Amino acid sequence: MNILITGASRGIGRELVLKFAQNPNSTIVVLTTNSEQLNSLAIECLEVFNNSIIFHSINFLSENINQELAKLFESINLNFDIVINNAGKLINKPFLQNTxxxxxxxxxINIYGPYLVCQQIIGKYANKNCHIINIGSMGGVQGSVKFPGLSIYSLTKAALANLTECLAEEFKDTGIKINCLALGSAQTEMLEEAFPGYKSTVSAKEMAEYIFQFSISSGKFFNGKIIPVSVTTP
Incomplete structure (x- = not known):
């Protein structure tokens, strides 16, 4: 099984890599911006699970990101069974102060990155029944509770959810499945940076376990769905 995960240097992404690495027959490709943290993750996967991950540093803010991704996937030359667009950025800032x-x-980071990754995968590098999971947010779900300071973050996650529905419809006859998991809070470094002092009841490891199981088993049952993964209501 070939797996691609973006944004895996910490938090949920890192836990996902460790979860997939437990299968010695898996080939894991990781794209993230922090190569130093990826080095330590690669060492841990090798020492604990005897599994060598393939990792590449990528900057989604690059003006040439489309060409860089095309060149990167060509060099990797793998067709993927599971793709998890996990890379993301969160800013907690009053609307009138946003720049x-x-x-x-x-x-x-939150829209163009997943869009371009999906474009590469669906165009050339997807195995039959490939399952693409876009990691969204409850903030991007219509009718959910919204929070002050998250206007930019929430609008990007809403766009990602809509993109998921569009792509699933456009490629429904190919066998590729595309879903969006709208996550509630999980105790990650990104959450701590945006909301100092806030403590989630869900750990990064627990959330990664759910995403792992969903990615493996739920492509048969879901396509084009935005699925809330949250203990809060509505």
């Missing part, structure tokens, strides 16, 4: 630069950065 155009911040808006552009979150759009590039």
């Amino acid at each position: 155009l630069k911040e808006l552009e950065e979150l759009n590039k």
